[in-house]
Amino acid sequence: MNASFEALARPEIRSLTPYxxxxxxxDSAGILLNxxxxxxxxxxxxxxxxxxxxxxxxxxLLDRLADLYRVARERLxxxxxxxxxIDLLVRTFCAPGEAVLTVPPCFGMYALSARVQGARVIEAPLVEHADRFEAPDDLVERARDCKLAFLCSPNNPTGNVLTEATVREVGRALDGRxxxxxxxxxxxxxxxxxxxTLLDELPNLVVLRTLSKAHALAGCRLGTVIADPAVIGLLKRIIAPYPLPTxxxxxxxxxxxxEALATQARRIAEIDQQKQRLVEALRSLDSIRAMWPGEANFVLVRVADAARLIDDAAAAGIRLRNQSAQPGLDHCVRITVGAPDENRALIAFLETWTP
Structure with a gap:
C-alpha cells in the first residue's frame, strides 16, 4: 500500500482487520453452504x-463503470x-478535531459527516457575482491544514464549475497532508x-460520481468513489459487507x-434544451430578482420572499427547494429542470405569482 495514504488514515483504520x-x-459458484x-x-x-x-x-458493474468513467477498475x-x-472518506481519514474543508453554499452532507465524526469544519464561502459564483481567493490557504477538502463541481445549489487550476492548487497544497x-x-x-483526467497528476485526488442524476437511478442509490488504489483499499476496510442490493x-x-447510454445522452440533451427555455422564461419575470443558471440540471433564483414562493408553489402542486438556510442565499430557491409539461406548468404559475 502507498505509505503516504496509509499514514494519512486514522490509526484505528490502519490497525483494523477488515471483516x-x-x-x-x-464466489457464488457451487453448493452454497457458507x-x-x-x-x-x-x-x-x-x-x-x-x-x-x-x-x-x-x-x-465495475467493468462497465470503468469504461464509463475511463479509469482503471482498481480505482473504483x-x-x-x-x-x-463521503461518510467512508471522513471516517477513514478524519480523527476528532482534525479539519475538513467545505465551500458553502454546497451539499450539506460534507459538513454533517465531518461533525458526526467530531472533525472541525473550515468554510471557504463562494463569492457571489451577478451571473455566477466563484471560489474565494483564499481557498488554498483555508484548505492547507485540512485532512479532506470537499469541492463540488458543478456545485449544488449554485451550479458553478471549478477550474482545473483551482483543483490543482488545492491538490498540491494538500500533497502528503x-x-x-x-x-x-x-x-x-x-x-x-x-x-x-487529473488523477495521474494528483495522486491525492478523489472523484465522486453517481448514477442518480443523469442516469435517472436516484432510487437505486449507487455511487462510485474514484481514487488511487491505496485509498480504495483503505475505504474497503470499513465499508459494509454487502453495500449494493442485487x-x-x-x-x-x-x-x-x-443502447441505454445512447438514450441517456438524448435525454440529457433534452434537459439542456428545456433548461434554456426555462432560463429565458425566468429572465422575463419581475418576481425573479436574480438568477444563476449554472451548469447542472437546476437553476438557482432569488425572490423577495422564498418561503412564500415555496408555500404558494406547493399549493399549486409544484415542489421547489428553499435554499435560504444556506450561507449567502437569503430568499433563494432551487428549481430542478423538469419534463416539458412540468416546466410549462411552473412557468404558468410564476407568471401569475406575486410576492
Whole structure:
C-alpha cells in the first residue's frame, strides 16, 4: 500500500482487520453452504436470486463503470450513493478535531459527516457575482491544514464549475497532508471534462460520481468513489459487507448498456434544451430578482420572499427547494429542470405569482 495514504488514515483504520464476508472469501459458484442463506427463493423474488447475498463489488458493474468513467477498475469503489462515499472518506481519514474543508453554499452532507465524526469544519464561502459564483481567493490557504477538502463541481445549489487550476492548487497544497475530494454528481450536465483526467497528476485526488442524476437511478442509490488504489483499499476496510442490493446492481447494468447510454445522452440533451427555455422564461419575470443558471440540471433564483414562493408553489402542486438556510442565499430557491409539461406548468404559475 502507498505509505503516504496509509499514514494519512486514522490509526484505528490502519490497525483494523477488515471483516471478510462469505462472498468476499468465495464466489457464488457451487453448493452454497457458507453464508447461512435460505436455500429457497422468496415468494416475492422476481427471479433475481434474492435469497443469496450479492457480490460486495460486482465485477461486471465495475467493468462497465470503468469504461464509463475511463479509469482503471482498481480505482473504483461502488457505494450506496455518494453519501456513503463521503461518510467512508471522513471516517477513514478524519480523527476528532482534525479539519475538513467545505465551500458553502454546497451539499450539506460534507459538513454533517465531518461533525458526526467530531472533525472541525473550515468554510471557504463562494463569492457571489451577478451571473455566477466563484471560489474565494483564499481557498488554498483555508484548505492547507485540512485532512479532506470537499469541492463540488458543478456545485449544488449554485451550479458553478471549478477550474482545473483551482483543483490543482488545492491538490498540491494538500500533497502528503490530505485529500481533495471533487463531487461530480452533476458533471454530465456541464460543458467540460471530468476531473478524473487529473488523477495521474494528483495522486491525492478523489472523484465522486453517481448514477442518480443523469442516469435517472436516484432510487437505486449507487455511487462510485474514484481514487488511487491505496485509498480504495483503505475505504474497503470499513465499508459494509454487502453495500449494493442485487436489484440495484441489475438496474445499473441495464442502464449502462450501449443502447441505454445512447438514450441517456438524448435525454440529457433534452434537459439542456428545456433548461434554456426555462432560463429565458425566468429572465422575463419581475418576481425573479436574480438568477444563476449554472451548469447542472437546476437553476438557482432569488425572490423577495422564498418561503412564500415555496408555500404558494406547493399549493399549486409544484415542489421547489428553499435554499435560504444556506450561507449567502437569503430568499433563494432551487428549481430542478423538469419534463416539458412540468416546466410549462411552473412557468404558468410564476407568471401569475406575486410576492
Amino acid at each position: 471478510a464476508s462469505a462472498r468476499a472469501l468465495a 453464508a447461512n442463506e435460505n436455500p429457497f427463493p422468496s415468494p416475492g423474488d422476481p427471479g433475481l436470486g434474492l435469497n443469496r447475498y450479492p457480490d460486495p463489488q460486482p465485477t461486471a 469503489l461502488v457505494t450506496r450513493g455518494s453519501d456513503e462515499g 490530505g485529500l481533495v475530494v471533487v463531487d461530480e454528481a452533476y458533471v454530465e450536465f456541464q460543458h467540460g471534462d471530468s476531473f478524473t 436489484p440495484t446492481v441489475e438496474a445499473a447494468l441495464a442502464a449502462l448498456t450501449p
